[in-house]
Amino acid sequence: MTETHLPTSNWRRAYALRLWISDLLVLVWVAYGTQIAWFGAGEAQIAMRDDSRITDISYWVFSGALVVFWMWSLSFIDSRSYRVIGTGNTEYVRIIDASFRLFGLIAILAFLLRVDLARGYLLISLPVGILVLTLERWLWRQWLNAQRSMGRYAARVLLVGSETSVAQIARELQRNTSAGYQVVGACVPSGKVASTVPDTAIPVMGSVDAIERAMFATNADTIAVTSTDELPPSKVKQISWNLQAGRQHLVLAPSIVDIAGPRLHTRPVAGLPLIHVETPRFSRGQLFLKRTLDVSASAVGVVLLSPIFAFLAMSIRLSSEGPVFFRQIRIGRSGREFTMLKFRSMVTNAEELLESLQRERHEQGIDSGNEVLFKMKNDPRVTPIGRIMRKYSLDELPQLFNVLGGSMSLVGPRPPLPQEVEQYATHVHRRFLVKPGITGLWQVSGRSTLSWEDTVRLDLSYVENWTMLGDLAILAKTAKAALAPGESAH
Template sequence: MVSAPSSISSSTRVPRAPDRWRQRYARRIWISDLLVLIWVVYGTQIAWFGLGNAQVSIREDSRLSDFSYWLFSGGLVLGWMWVLSLIDSRSERVIGNGNAEYKRVLDASVRLFGIVAIIAFLLRVDVARGFLLISLPMGVLILFVERWLWRQWLISQRLRGRYSARVLLVGSESTVAHLARELQRTPSAGYRVVGACVPSGKVASTIEGTEIPIMGNVNAVDRALIATGADTVAVTSTDELPPDKVKQISWGLEAGKQHLVLAPSIIDIAGPRIQTRPVSGLPLIHVETPRFSRGQRVVKRTVDLIASLLGVIVISPALAFLAISVRLSSDGPVFFRQTRVGLGGKEFSMIKFRSMVTNAEELLADLEKQQRDAGNEVLFKMKDDPRVTPIGRVMRKFSLDELPQLFNVIGGSMSLVGPRPPLPKEVALYADHVHRRFLAKPGITGLWQVSGRSTLSWEDSVRLDLSYVENWSLVGDVVILGKTAKAALAPGETAH
């Protein structure tokens, strides 16, 4: 039975004025999109035809007459802006986080040029192919750069608490606390929690483990929105919130200014695996089981092989310099080989530049007794490991000791991007669900490295590895590789 509405002790607050940041941000992107497209399209025209009055030629059997490329370029710019608006590429639902914004820009651009090609064919219009072939990729590339720059600016604003949705959480105290912690961990996503409504409705108290005020019970959402100035309601699971109540909350929101977000209990599931299919008025969320088709494996292996071969060729002088440095700085072999567990749970020999003294394995047992990080019962980590040599410390700081793993990638035992390659003794302590990480080849880098490296807890390391395995995409690999290059330049040691 749903409890009666409870009063909000903060009712004396003055309602916060609506924040128009979404409109301002979309307007700024619109203006910069227009400037970019004018520069690209007219710049391509001038580079291809010069400053003269070149004409778009019309075939003799057409009823149309020739017209200037200056006019055609203007129409192309307006059409490009139009399709970018139609596909909602500036919507607050896609800006600031994820790849959806870039996908929409690419989709709109390709569709536009397809339409232009069809119209030109039907109306017998001869448009210079070189002009179109340069405008499309150049326009998409510069739009990507422009949108990325705006995203960096938006993220910097969000880290200061601005340009974010003000979120009111509704649900049980445990689910609300979990969602609040996740949103606070990633302020760049643009969700700032300002209050919560929970079944107990303990007004003037806060959600356990956070500073988020409780604004009342689940029937006090309307007044909580006014008191907090929230523009987004995020509903999590609770037995006190029947489907009809969620519908009432939705009806009470102001269209276009207030938003409803449903947070299901499933986590770390993303991409094409999630599909919403309405059945008898019910928005059923279908979550496909992770599948790795032969085509996906071929694509990933091809990219790994080509990129690693090119990488070895390009950095061969650096590899030679590091090998000589290791050999001259301490006694022992240049390379360190260690047994790790890879695809399907099979063991393989991982190659690295030796960064420790030769008897490092013998000293490990004593170090494990002296220091074990809290919350990480499986993975041994030590910031100031006394076994590391001076040259090894420099290599570890910039992840240079892992460069020989490119040969593992060429040999097929590893991938450029994938889960962290574990030791056999770590695998022996795995829970059953952790073995799902062996569905993919281990990687030189991965989500585990670009999301905290050696500072991650064991639970977070497992969560990131399983998230990667279950949501793999080629675009995701490219993003991780880009972040790895940035993370490698930051001081710190990788998780070994």
């Protein structure tokens, strides 16, 4: 049997083993590398206090023990569990948590046992170990995501529920292949075998009473219950009881999407697993942290990028008539207007040409795929230097001054035009709970190829689930997205 067609439990064990081996190699390199860098290749002993009855220990032995206990800590906290690999920040958070707990315990024991450990050795090995472990796991994740994009190393999921809920969950899972769920079939109330779920290519394997047969036919290893309209609690329990422990899994997929992280809490009450969804709120501490990141990072960015600013300004001035900067009124936090800065990438009469372009495309029956935002490939209004700037999002750089001024943030929803806001549905105004951003989920998830529905979904997901780690992850992804060919959002 090839690795591509390994049963679920087998590929999970195989991937966990690969992580275990690579973690071991990384920690051996970190522990002994730090020791040699700090003490040299000679024999170094841990200094004991005079009244200590413990025999002196060589740092060669201590480094080996550190590797063993570090590996144990990573296993104890389930950092290699299939539940955290492939997507989200939980895997990295667990690595950091386990590492700090281990080194904290070492410091406490050293104090209680009156052992003089070299502080430099510990202070170097901890951050270096976390950094290299995280990089190693990130590299494995890229490999895993590539495999999952080809349908490998993923749980084979059978969706159970109403046709509407099945279609909704299926679209979300198919949108994010890195999550590791490959939908192979569905059981719906109608149970029309040989048909497909409306608006999807998912085959219907039978009714909700044919789950066992459907799992066998599709070789599914995971059941995802998308709604309980046709499934009383006793039926859900029966499904879970019939699953093979450790090899088959049951997932309850509520129809609330784009809500995650700290807003979700599961609390058992009288035998009922109640899911608490907190309303989004932004404390003064959160706002202070976000503003601190904005000011410090944008200030550093302006200083480091000043040569690029000067080069682009000169290129714009020499290549076409008009000002270097393009100023435009946008809508910011709480619906307030502000002037957004960009390097001018279009001809000076671009706004005057917009209406005629929209009318021409409408007459030709061309649909942009976004009913609110105007998007056009090979826009004739874009200058040659502007096309290069847009390809790498360089035209957005002056917005660092907007961030310093407080009208924008580094990360946030896309800043809309006033005429766009006039077309907003009521719920879309929730975007204004935070400052608009230079980049955001919309920027790293498709940019100008997104539909309006997807743009709103990503913006509201960001607003309602904001975290500092999420901002840092988006900033990291933005650097990668900016280097990929494509046009920036207008």
